[in-house]
Amino acid sequence: QPTIPAFVQGTKQLLIGGQWVASSTGQHIDAINPANGELLCRIAQGNAQDVDRAVAAARKAFEGPWSRFTAHERRKLLLKVHDAIMDNFEELALIETLDMGAPLARTRGYKEWLSQLLQFYASQTGLAGSVTGTPMSIAPNFMALKHQVPVGVVGGIIPWNGPLMGLWWIYGPALATGCTAVLKPAEDASLSSLRVSELMMEAGVPEGVINVVTGYGKDVGQALSEHMGVDRVAFTGSVGTAQAIVRASAGNLKRLQLELGGKSPDIVLADADLDKAVPGAAMGVFSNTGQVCVAGTRILVQRAIHDEFVQRLAAFAKTIKIGDGRESGVQIGPLISQRQLDRVMHYMDIGGKEAQLVHGGQRLTGGELGKGFFVEPTVFANVRNDMTIAREEIFGPVASVIPFDTVEDALRLANDTPYGLAGGVWTQNLGTAHKVSQGIRSGTVWVNCYGVIDPATGFGGTKMSGYGWKGGKEHVESFLYPKATYFNL
Numbered sequence: 001q002p003t004i005p006a007f008v009q010g011t012k013q014l015l016i017g018g019q020w021v022a023s024s025t026g027q028h029i030d031a032i033n034p035a036n037g038e039l040l041c042r043i044a045q046g047n048a049q050d051v052d053r054a055v056a057a058a059r060k061a062f063e064g065p066w067s068r069f070t071a072h073e074r075r076k077l078l079l080k081v082h083d084a085i086m087d088n089f090e091e092l093a094l095i096e097t098l099d100m101g102a103p104l105a106r107t108r109g110y111k112e113w114l115s116q117l118l119q120f121y122a123s124q125t126g127l128a129g130s131v132t133g134t135p136m137s138i139a140p141n142f143m144a145l146k147h148q149v150p151v152g153v154v155g156g157i158i159p160w161n162g163p164l165m166g167l168w169w170i171y172g173p174a175l176a177t178g179c180t181a182v183l184k185p186a187e188d189a190s191l192s193s194l195r196v197s198e199l200m201m202e203a204g205v206p207e208g209v210i211n212v213v214t215g216y217g218k219d220v221g222q223a224l225s226e227h228m229g230v231d232r233v234a235f236t237g238s239v240g241t242a243q244a245i246v247r248a249s250a251g252n253l254k255r256l257q258l259e260l261g262g263k264s265p266d267i268v269l270a271d272a273d274l275d276k277a278v279p280g281a282a283m284g285v286f287s288n289t290g291q292v293c294v295a296g297t298r299i300l301v302q303r304a305i306h307d308e309f310v311q312r313l314a315a316f317a318k319t320i321k322i323g324d325g326r327e328s329g330v331q332i333g334p335l336i337s338q339r340q341l342d343r344v345m346h347y348m349d350i351g352g353k354e355a356q357l358v359h360g361g362q363r364l365t366g367g368e369l370g371k372g373f374f375v376e377p378t379v380f381a382n383v384r385n386d387m388t389i390a391r392e393e394i395f396g397p398v399a400s401v402i403p404f405d406t407v408e409d410a411l412r413l414a415n416d417t418p419y420g421l422a423g424g425v426w427t428q429n430l431g432t433a434h435k436v437s438q439g440i441r442s443g444t445v446w447v448n449c450y451g452v453i454d455p456a457t458g459f460g461g462t463k464m465s466g467y468g469w470k471g472g473k474e475h476v477e478s479f480l481y482p483k484a485t486y487f488n489l
């Protein structure tokens with residue numbers, strides 16, 4: 001097994017104004033390895049006072065030399081950050097695996113994608129400060145110029161299920177546009193955010209441009225959402241927290257970006273190529289131990305192939321290697337915490353009562369696995385869309401297979417959910433692919449694939465899955481606002 005990086009030791013401090021500082025509380029939170037329950041190190045437990053300090057540093061940086069960086073200078077800086085991250089990626093992947101459990105095969109796999117994401121943001125630095133001139137229709141001697149202006153200080157609140165990727169939805173556009181950021185990672189997985197931020201400072205990001213305040217959501221997250229000095233909050237997490245943030249942000253009418261959960265439908269038509277659809281739909285729900293916002297947890301299967309599909313899905317689930325993410329060949333690691341384990345087991349119990357359990361349904365306790373938070377990939381068949389396991393987000397490796405008869409039925413079931421994050425369709429018929437993908441009410445749909453996200457295109461949600469777009473030009477523009485200047489010539 002790879003040795004634990006030197007970074008993972010002692011008590012990690014807060015990053016405020018370019019300095020690593022102790023939290024005002026003097027208290028800390030244990031960083032636990034979910035694969036074995038062992039203590040990795042400690043992280044500072046920040047509070048509202050620390051948020052005050054970080055926001056002040058971010059404001060100072062926003063109004064300081066950073067505001068005079070040209071688009072070219074921001075692009076060069078982003079490319080330097082890119083290189084620093086790539087050069088240290090093996091360490092970052094290992095830190096992520098230790099802290100949140102995903103297998104090294106997965107965390108290492110982020111490298112190429114992150115490289116492309118960072119290069120994408122570097123290519124977008126010209127948007128901030130861009131000017132368009134428009135002739136005026138009301139009077140000939142008037143002219144208007146429209147500038148794109150950075151919104152200011154951005155609070156980023158992210159979850160634990162993939163922070164090494166998730167933090168770039170804040171830092172990427174902030175650096176591209178000239179905004180500054182205060183990042184609040186999830187208390188269960190803050191280490192990759194801290195190490196990435198350290199590498200960014202070493203790569204030359206000016207002090208105060210990025211700040212990190214670790215701690216609990218009810219303290220740090222709440223304070224950031226309420227803070228009158230924060231202009232925008234970019235949040236990824238659960239619906240309940242998003243609602244708290246909407247309320248907390250009312251004081252200064254913050255701009256919000258809310259990327260929330262889902263109960264995404266993955267529709268398998270009878271004409272699908274099952275050699276692709278079975279593994280595709282399986283990993284669409286089981287990868288990252290099901291802790292994926294876009295997970296295709298409701299697998300809608302046309303009745304003619306329901307039984308065959310279920311049998312092949314269960315056979316696939318049996319082949320998945322589960323274990324400590326540092327071991328080679330492991331495809332699925334543990335759940336993040338005892339709390340998440342309890343939650344997933346609760347839904348597995350409910351599923352066992354209301355639907356037909358075909359595979360899994362148990363916590364794994366054999367040998368070393370008993371020290372961690374491992375569960376079996378689980379398949380329930382003949383699920384009805386009104387059952388609890390088909391309605392509520394489980395955030396674990398639990399697939400609910402729901403039979404349907406016609407394409408119209410599939411779309412009705414697919415859209416019968418409060419969520420609207422993602423969806424999938426597997427078919428070899430182009431017309432059906434169009435009809436179904438257009439008919440699913442969600443921000444993202446995959447046809448004959450699942451979970452692919454292109455940096456330049458991005459993804460997002462609708463309905464109770466929130467609003468705002470991640471990736472693509474729209475994402476960068478959401479860190480800007482248009483400002484018109486009218487000239488009487």
Ligand code: NAD
Pocket residue numbers: 157158159160161184185186187215216217218220221222225236237238239241242244245259260261262292293294393395421461
């Ligand atoms: P969560 O909402 O409990 O926590 C997310 C973050 O919000 C954490 O940093 C947490 O500390 C913070 N937080 C908690 N209470 C807060 C408060 N009152 N004010 C401000 N911040 C607060 O979510 P979770 O359980 O950690 O993550 C899982 C959820 O995230 C799932 O619903 C999942 O679908 C969603 N998710 C969505 C996406 C996406 O892009 N749509 C990506 C990953 C995860």
